Structures are given as structure tokens and as C-alpha cells.
Amino acid sequence: MTGFELYLNLNAKKFDDYLLNFFSSGSHPDMSRYLYDPLRQFSDNAGKRHRPLICLLACEAVGGDPKKAWPSAAAIEHFHTAALIHDDIEDSSLTRRDEPCMHISEGIGIAINAGDLALALVCGTVIDDAGLEDAIKLRVLGELVAMTTRTIEGQSLDIGWARDDRFDLSVADYLVMANHKTAFYSGAIPLAVGAMIGGGTEEQVEVLRDFGMATGLAFQIQDDVLNLVGTRESTKKDFRSDLTEGKRTLVAIHALETSERRERLLELLSSRTTDAVELQEIVDILTESGSIDYAREYGRQLVVSAKDRLHEALPTSKARTLLLSMADFFVKRSS
Numbered sequence: 001m002t003g004f005e006l007y008l009n010l011n012a013k014k015f016d017d018y019l020l021n022f023f024s025s026g027s028h029p030d031m032s033r034y035l036y037d038p039l040r041q042f043s044d045n046a047g048k049r050h051r052p053l054i055c056l057l058a059c060e061a062v063g064g065d066p067k068k069a070w071p072s073a074a075a076i077e078h079f080h081t082a083a084l085i086h087d088d089i090e091d092s093s094l095t096r097r098d099e100p101c102m103h104i105s106e107g108i109g110i111a112i113n114a115g116d117l118a119l120a121l122v123c124g125t126v127i128d129d130a131g132l133e134d135a136i137k138l139r140v141l142g143e144l145v146a147m148t149t150r151t152i153e154g155q156s157l158d159i160g161w162a163r164d165d166r167f168d169l170s171v172a173d174y175l176v177m178a179n180h181k182t183a184f185y186s187g188a189i190p191l192a193v194g195a196m197i198g199g200g201t202e203e204q205v206e207v208l209r210d211f212g213m214a215t216g217l218a219f220q221i222q223d224d225v226l227n228l229v230g231t232r233e234s235t236k237k238d239f240r241s242d243l244t245e246g247k248r249t250l251v252a253i254h255a256l257e258t259s260e261r262r263e264r265l266l267e268l269l270s271s272r273t274t275d276a277v278e279l280q281e282i283v284d285i286l287t288e289s290g291s292i293d294y295a296r297e298y299g300r301q302l303v304v305s306a307k308d309r310l311h312e313a314l315p316t317s318k319a320r321t322l323l324l325s326m327a328d329f330f331v332k333r334s335s
């Protein structure tokens with residue numbers, strides 16, 4: 001277990017408890033049943049909470065008090081919650097973290113509404129933060145608005161390419177989509193926001209932002225790989241769902257550019273198959289073409305370069321060590 005994994009394990013529950021403070025009951029009893037309770041339950045079914053926790057690390061790494069960053073870190077996690085709820089609807093997913101998606105358990109209307117509330121909490125949480133100076137608050141709000149916009153832009157490409165059966169895509173196209181959809185909110189903005197709140201220099205803010213872009217992209221690439229060949233994922237209902245949903249991943253795009261069995265691969269990917277034998281055939285082609293190894297190495301190289309620059313820009317500290325460990329964790333994790 002890496003130092004960053006241990007950090008997540010030790011602190012995720014504390015942040016879970018903190019997030020519950022943001023889910024009220026509303027002014028009518030039924031608001032709990034139809035809005036706050038579903039959102040609270042979704043948030044309770046937590047992931048690793050790496051986004052808010054790296055925001056706290058960035059604040060500490062530049063010499064700030066991480067306690068000041070808790071509300072802004074929560075705002076970033078509220079956005080993640082909204083993105084997941086809406087993404088599950090857009091992808092017609094059935095499960096999320098081994099539980100039925102909210103639109104399955106509560107219906108599409110309630111799920112959309114709960115996701116909208118989570119989005120409202122993003123800026124509202126920062127505005128209501130009495131411990132943040134107005135000038136920093138405005139900077140943070142600007143970052144969060146940009147993060148939201150970039151993520152939605154990336155999602156539009158992901159959805160549109162799948163809808164229109166687009167396979168005329170390059171690796172460069174994928175990188176634009178993945179950077180927008182994932183890297184901004186999974187790495188760049190949490191780190192930049194934490195550094196701003198911690199009083200970091202402009203250079204430190206930008207180095208942390210770049211580090212977050214690189215590691216956030218590596219995180220997405222590893223997600224794509226795990227959906228195809230992850231051992232833990234193989235026991236889950238959404239294993240290899242990227243193939244069925246027609247996701248344009250780095251692995252698939254590379255294989256379509258290089259595989260000798262391109263026509264068969266294109267036929268299988270276009271079919272949106274759910275057949276286990278055909279899904280395995282796709283993975284076999286991706287493996288034979290070297291595309292899975294290509295994606296893994298691409299992610300690894302992103303992390304190597306990002307770590308070098310971060311090491312030079314930040315003073316020696318436990319927080320810096322944990323951020324460097326985070327980069328390794330993103331490309332080596334097994335789930």
C-alpha cells in the first residue's frame with residue numbers, strides 16, 4: 001500500500017462525516033424523501049474521496065492550514081457527486097459502486113433533480129464559507145466555474161462521439177476529451193484551489209495545476225484499462241461496460257489506428273455487444289495490438305514528468321511526499 005493510499009484510508013471517513021453537514025431536510029417533510037435523503041445516501045456510498053483530500057494536501061504543501069480548505073474541498077466533491085449522478089443517466093448505467101444507480105432506485109426525474117442540487121452546492125458552499133477571504137473566495141469560485149465548464153465540454157464529446165458512432169478519432173482527440181472530462185476536476189482544480197487557499201505563490205499554483213492535469217489524465221487512462229482487464233472489476237456488473245457503451249478510450253483509438261484486425265474490431269465496437277465471448281474477443285484484439293500496454297505506458301510517462309517538476313517547485317514536506325505518492329497510485333491502482 002502506498003503512502004497516498006494510507007492517507008486516503010485514514011482521512012476519507014472524516015470527510016464523509018463532514019459532507020453530511022451539507023444535506024439538510026428542507027422546509028417540507030417530503031423534501032427529505034424526494035431530494036435530500038437520496039442525495040445523502042448517494043454521497044454516503046463513497047468512493048476514495050481523493051479529489052477533496054488532494055485539495056487539502058495542496059494547501060498544506062504550500063505552507064497553509066488545510067482546515068481552511070475543507071469547505072472548498074467539499075464543493076469539489078459536491079461537483080463529483082453531481083457529475084456521477086448525471087453521467088449514470090446519460091450512459092444508461094445500472095450500478096454505481098455496487099449499488100443501483102439513483103435513476104434506477106428513485107427514477108430519472110428525482111435523480112436529475114438531486115444532481116442539480118449537488119451542482120448548486122458547489123458555488124454555494126464557497127460563498128457561505130465565513131473563513132475564506134473575499135479575494136480568495138472569488139478566485140476559488142472562478143476556478144470552480146471553469147472546472148464545471150471544462151468537464152461539461154469533455155462530456156459532450158464523450159456522449160456525442162458515442163451517439164454518432166464516431167470512430168474517425170485520433171489519440172489527440174481522445175486527449176482533448178479526457179483532459180476536459182476528467183483531468184480538470186480530478187486533479188488540476190483541486191490542487192490549484194488548495195494552493196490558492198494555502199497562500200502559495202503563482203508558480204506553485206501553476207505547477208500544482210499542471211501536476212493535477214497530468215495525474216488526472218493518467219487516472220482516466222488507468223480507469224479505461226481497468227474496465228477492460230481489472231481483476232476486481234471483473235466481478236462487477238459494469239465490467240467492460242466501456243465497450244458496450246461505445247466509449248472512445250485511448251486503448252480503443254490506438255488499436256483502431258494500429259491493429260491488423262481493425263475491421264473486425266470496428267464491427268464489434270459498433271455492435272455495442274453485451275456478449276461475454278465477443279467482449280473477450282475485443283479485449284484480445286486490444287491486447288494483441290499492444291494498445292493496452294501503450295495506454296499503461298502513456299499514463300506512466302505522464303506521471304514521471306509531472307513528479308519531476310513538482311519535486312522542484314515545492315519545499316520538502318510530508319504533504320509533498322504524499323502528492324508524489326498519489327501520482328504513482330493513480331497509474332498502479334488495481335481498482
